[in-house]
Amino acid sequence: MEYCGLYIHIPFCKKKCYYCDFPSYCNLENLIKPYIAALKKEIQLVSVKYPDIKIKTIFIGGGTPTYINYKYIIEIIELIKYCFEIKNNAEISIEGNPGTFDLNKLLEYRKVGINRLSIGLQAWQDNLLKKLGRIHTQKQFKQAMDNAKVAGFENINIDLIFGLPEQCIEDWKETLEKVTLLQPTHLSCYSLKIEEETPFYALYKQGKLQIDEDLEREMYYYTKKFLNSKGYHHYEISNFAKTDFECIHNGIYWDVKPYIGLGSSAHSFINNHRYSNTNTVSRYIKELSEDRLPIKNINKINQEQLMQEYMFLGMRKIDGVSSKEFNKIFGKDIDFVYWNVLRELQEKGLIEKGEKIYLTSKGLDFANHVFQSFL
Amino acid sequence: MVLDKKKKIRNFSIIAHIDHGKSTLADKLIESTGLISQREMANQILDNMDLERERGITIKLQAIRLVYKAKDGEEYLLNLIDTPGHVDFTYEVSRSLAACEGAVLVVDAAQGIEAQTLANVYLATDNDLEIIPVINKIDLPSADPSRIKNEIEDVIGIEAQDAPLISAKEGVGIEDVLESIVKKVPAPKGDRDAPLKALIFDSYYDLYRGVIASIRVKEGTIRKNSKIKMMSTGKIFEVDEVGLFLSTLVPVDELSAGEVGYVAASIKNVKDTRVGDTITDANNPAQEPLPGYKKINPMVYCGIYPADGAKYEDLRDALDKLQLNDAALQFEPETSVALGFGFRCGFLGLLHMEIIQERLEREYNIDLVTTAPSVIYKVVKTNNETIWVDNPTNLPPAVEIDYMEEPIVNASIMAPTEFLGSVMELCQERRGVYKTMNYMEEKRVVLEYELPLNEIIYDFFDALKSRTKGYASFDYELKDYQRSSLVKLDILLNTEIVDALSFIIHNDKAYNRGRAIAEKLKEVIPRQMFEIPIQAAIGGKIIARETIRAMRKDVLSKCYGGDISRKRKLLEKQKEGKKRMRQVGNVEVPQEAFMAVLKLN
Numbered sequence: 015m016e017y018c019g020l021y022i023h024i025p026f027c028k029k030k031c032y033y034c035d036f037p038s039y040c041n042l043e044n045l046i047k048p049y050i051a052a053l054k055k056e057i058q059l060v061s062v063k064y065p066d067i068k069i070k071t072i073f074i075g076g077g078t079p080t081y082i083n084y085k086y087i088i089e090i091i092e093l094i095k096y097c098f099e100i101k102n103n104a105e106i107s108i109e110g111n112p113g114t115f116d117l118n119k120l121l122e123y124r125k126v127g128i129n130r131l132s133i134g135l136q137a138w139q140d141n142l143l144k145k146l147g148r149i150h151t152q153k154q155f156k157q158a159m160d161n162a163k164v165a166g167f168e169n170i171n172i173d174l175i176f177g178l179p180e181q182c183i184e185d186w187k188e189t190l191e192k193v194t195l196l197q198p199t200h201l202s203c204y205s206l207k208i209e210e211e212t213p214f215y216a217l218y219k220q221g222k223l224q225i226d227e228d229l230e231r232e233m234y235y236y237t238k239k240f241l242n243s244k245g246y247h248h249y250e251i252s253n254f255a256k257t258d259f260e261c262i263h264n265g266i267y268w269d270v271k272p273y274i275g276l277g278s279s280a281h282s283f284i285n286n287h288r289y290s291n292t293n294t295v296s297r298y299i300k301e302l303s304e305d306r307l308p309i310k311n312i313n314k315i316n317q318e319q320l321m322q323e324y325m326f327l328g329m330r331k332i333d334g335v336s337s338k339e340f341n342k343i344f345g346k347d348i349d350f351v352y353w354n355v356l357r358e359l360q361e362k363g364l365i366e367k368g369e370k371i372y373l374t375s376k377g378l379d380f381a382n383h384v385f386q387s388f389l
Numbered sequence: 390m391v392l393d394k395k396k397k398i399r400n401f402s403i404i405a406h407i408d409h410g411k412s413t414l415a416d417k418l419i420e421s422t423g424l425i426s427q428r429e430m431a432n433q434i435l436d437n438m439d440l441e442r443e444r445g446i447t448i449k450l451q452a453i454r455l456v457y458k459a460k461d462g463e464e465y466l467l468n469l470i471d472t473p474g475h476v477d478f479t480y481e482v483s484r485s486l487a488a489c490e491g492a493v494l495v496v497d498a499a500q501g502i503e504a505q506t507l508a509n510v511y512l513a514t515d516n517d518l519e520i521i522p523v524i525n526k527i528d529l530p531s532a533d534p535s536r537i538k539n540e541i542e543d544v545i546g547i548e549a550q551d552a553p554l555i556s557a558k559e560g561v562g563i564e565d566v567l568e569s570i571v572k573k574v575p576a577p578k579g580d581r582d583a584p585l586k587a588l589i590f591d592s593y594y595d596l597y598r599g600v601i602a603s604i605r606v607k608e609g610t611i612r613k614n615s616k617i618k619m620m621s622t623g624k625i626f627e628v629d630e631v632g633l634f635l636s637t638l639v640p641v642d643e644l645s646a647g648e649v650g651y652v653a654a655s656i657k658n659v660k661d662t663r664v665g666d667t668i669t670d671a672n673n674p675a676q677e678p679l680p681g682y683k684k685i686n687p688m689v690y691c692g693i694y695p696a697d698g699a700k701y702e703d704l705r706d707a708l709d710k711l712q713l714n715d716a717a718l719q720f721e722p723e724t725s726v727a728l729g730f731g732f733r734c735g736f737l738g739l740l741h742m743e744i745i746q747e748r749l750e751r752e753y754n755i756d757l758v759t760t761a762p763s764v765i766y767k768v769v770k771t772n773n774e775t776i777w778v779d780n781p782t783n784l785p786p787a788v789e790i791d792y793m794e795e796p797i798v799n800a801s802i803m804a805p806t807e808f809l810g811s812v813m814e815l816c817q818e819r820r821g822v823y824k825t826m827n828y829m830e831e832k833r834v835v836l837e838y839e840l841p842l843n844e845i846i847y848d849f850f851d852a853l854k855s856r857t858k859g860y861a862s863f864d865y866e867l868k869d870y871q872r873s874s875l876v877k878l879d880i881l882l883n884t885e886i887v888d889a890l891s892f893i894i895h896n897d898k899a900y901n902r903g904r905a906i907a908e909k910l911k912e913v914i915p916r917q918m919f920e921i922p923i924q925a926a927i928g929g930k931i932i933a934r935e936t937i938r939a940m941r942k943d944v945l946s947k948c949y950g951g952d953i954s955r956k957r958k959l960l961e962k963q964k965e966g967k968k969r970m971r972q973v974g975n976v977e978v979p980q981e982a983f984m985a986v987l988k989l990n
Contacts, residue, residue, distance in 0.1 A: 021951055075950060205946040227941040234942075252946045267951050281951040288954055313954065323953060326960060362918070380918055381944040386960040386967070 017070035019266040023277030024079040032147035035209035037279035038077035052302035061097035071263035080110030112158040113150035120165035138189035171200035177230035199259035326385035334372025405495035406503035414557040468649035488605035491574030498532035504862035579646030585609035592662040594713035600656035610645040616671035620678040626654035687735025690779040694731030696756035707753035767794040804861035819844035904933040916940035
């Protein structure tokens with residue numbers, strides 16, 4: 015059996031950020047305890063369902079996993095270790111927001127084997143943090159970073175967002191500069207997307223959020239240039255890392271490799287099936303209390319879909335996809351399958367093509383255009 | 390005995406302005422004479438196409454025979470001949486009126502006389518019909534029957550004091566209408582032994598029997614197995630069946646002078662049973678056809694293309710089928726650089742065009758892209774050759790044109806006096822030439838204008854409605870062709886002419902229209918990876934320019950955990966959107982853009 019990624023979803027937050035449409039909730043604290051119980055049940059049921067799998071990475075995401083009592087996290091990891099075979103030195107990540115963890119929590123995480131910390135900073139300036147609805151300040155972030163280092167985390171990611179309303183280029187430059195001074199090993203720089211059903215969307219519809227696309231691109235180009243100069247290499251559309259610190263777990267998604275998602279709203283891809291758990295936390299708890307897996311959508315992925323996904327996910331990587339690799343997996347020549355598409359994309363200057371096929375700088379700006387053409 | 394039969398026949402139509410209750414009254418007449426029980430009657434049986442019911446208008450006319458036992462104790466045969474309720478179908482209306490001796494004029498008790506009321510009354514008087522005014526909707530709180538009676542007398546000049554006051558909806562006064570028909574509509578004349586003259590007032594295609602023609606026998610007798618001749622075309626057919634319109638078609642041995650019914654003669658195409666034509670006996674033909682026949686020609690043309698190029702043959706089949714029942718619909722294949730293979734279609738008017746488009750989309754499930762409607766222009770070239778142009782793309786270069794003529798209509802617009810100014814302003818804007826104005830009463834006026842047809846085929850009626858808060862009504866008929874200063878306006882996307890967007894327009898209006906279209910296209914064409922100039926040009930001269938800025942990015946930067954299905958859905962949606970685009974050069978143009986030029990205000 016192939017190595018598998020494991021994603022654990024913790025759907026709780028102290029407060030919902032104004033731009034966030036992730037399946038995370040505030041004011042559900044009373045459900046945390048039963049949720050963890052359900053999660054444990056799910057771990058056991060899944061380990062019975064897939065007795066042969068080996069775990070390559072664990073990613074505890076959210077929500078804000080650091081918001082809940084650290085004991086729950088420890089119990090979960092311990093149980094996973096008990097139920098599954100885990101690769102030596104597996105990457106085990108946890109996401110956290112400044113202001114929800116202290117040194118002690120981090121030390122406990124370290125003890126149980128968590129070796130990667132992903133901190134949601136998003137913006138450097140306090141005025142921007144406030145406008146995003148973040149619960150923390152710049153100072154709290156610095157404290158969090160210090161604690162992470164003291165606790166012994168050697169692999170730290172920082173999440174940032176650019177293209178924010180009222181964010182000027184100087185703000186962004188300062189953010190990158192200050193953050194890189196703290197020497198994280200990994201940076202995720204996402205362009206703000208205004209998602210429906212968020213407070214930002216409502217403001218945007220009222221014309222109260224000004225988004226400047228030209229400025230946003232300028233920020234992106236600057237990011238690529240600046241981070242490269244600081245020794246972070248660009249390895250995925252939004253991700254930058256020091257050598258050998260690329261996120262292995264996310265790599266599983268882009269390489270269309272198998273993963274299992276546990277917890278509400280978590281998605282899985284295994285044995286050529288994609289499925290997801292219910293989005294409703296209370297329902298998730300209820301189903302598991304009755305010993306049922308709370309799966310809602312199951313889709314079998316056929317060969318053609320798999321190829322499409324291999325392309326539109328693989329092309330997210332700056333190195334792109336390898337023709338040889340494609341041939342090895344699908345037994346077909348990539349040029350044969352996507353001849354017209356590749357030629358057209360090349361003519362438009364969106365991709366570069368050798369043994370590897372990858373996005374050009376223009377292709378990075380219009381990645382969706384590239385991706386949809388494989389469908 | 391035979392004479393008696395004819396005396397008991399009443400052939401009549403109902404005429405009304407749209408929405409004044411014509412169809413409802415027809416239903417109630419049918420219901421109250423007991424031909425069909427209420428239970429059997431699906432709401433408004435005369436309007437039997439879905440589209441007609443939804444729009445509340447009658448498109449294809451039909452007839453039905455009712456038996457009514459009058460207060461004098463006698464049974465009468467009433468042939469109700471339904472008429473289409475729209476200006477596009479004036480000719481069809483006039484032919485079905487020609488099949489009658491009387492017309493029930495329905496006037497709304499609140500709204501009174503409208504433009505179509507008058508237009509229909511004129512058609513009825515042209516055909517020497519006895520007009521029976523009926524005032525409908527007396528149950529409305531705003532009903533004012535005595536005012537309406539006076540209005541009818543003043544404006545139309547017919548006696549209206551004893552007009553039945555009815556509410557067709559509530560079934561009030563239906564008996565009075567029937568009695569009036571029996572008393573006032575003259576019995577038909579004609580000699581059953583004379584050479585056959587039967588007027589075709591409608592026809593439709595039946596899968597099993599071929600064309601079924603609705604006829605009114607004016608002279609002579611038509612029988613099963615006799616040989617008949619269409620007088621306009623000389624074509625000869627053998628009658629398979631003649632019959633009556635009851636709730637279904639009921640065969641009889643013969644139809645003679647005065648009667649209304651149908652004839653089936655294994656006719657394959659409705660074009661062979663042209664409305665208004667006279668059927669005669671092939672062996673004993675009449676000397677002269679009945680008066681009034683004319684070949685109807687389309688007034689409005691547009692290009693119709695399948696949204697999905699692969700559906701071209703489906704579209705052709707659908708048009709073929711529609712044409713079986715609609716001799717007025719014309720089409721021929723054309724190609725456009727922008728839109729691919731499609732058809733140039735000719736229609737009687739805008740409504741006719743909309744109806745055909747809707748039926749294609751709805752009944753035949755074909756998504757369409759249509760070009761802006763055009764009228765047919767007369768072009769006299771410098772070499773003295775005259776050509777008729779119904780597609781702007783086919784207009785010869787300006788240097789080869791000596792002069793052009795465009796169709797002009799006589800339009801009458803009825804509106805409350807408070808809107809007089811706005812209506813006149815509108816007509817002025819549309820190059821109208823003022824003719825006369827008549828006060829129908831203190832507060833309402835009829836304006837007569839000469840208007841170029843190409844000024845009214847876009848949005849004139851909508852503009853009229855919006856400027857008069859919906860109170861104005863409008864009617865027109867083709868007058869003639871007049872010389873005019875016309876130019877072809879081209880639209881260029883990324884410096885390439887988009888043939889499907891070209892149109893012919895009066896020189897004085899080209900600049901404004903060009904600018905408005907460029908602005909509109911800027912709104913509807915999404916930004917693309919490069920900057921797109923939009924230009925409007927006459928000949929080689931650019932008269933307006935807009936620019937669609939280049940899109941800067943199209944990328945999902947966020948990582949939705951392992952939710953690949955969501956990513957796929959987003960990409961699929963995007964792909965779907967692209968599919969609905971037309972590739973014009975290297976620009977992707979949404980299909981709405983081709984119709985957007987219609988809706989500029």
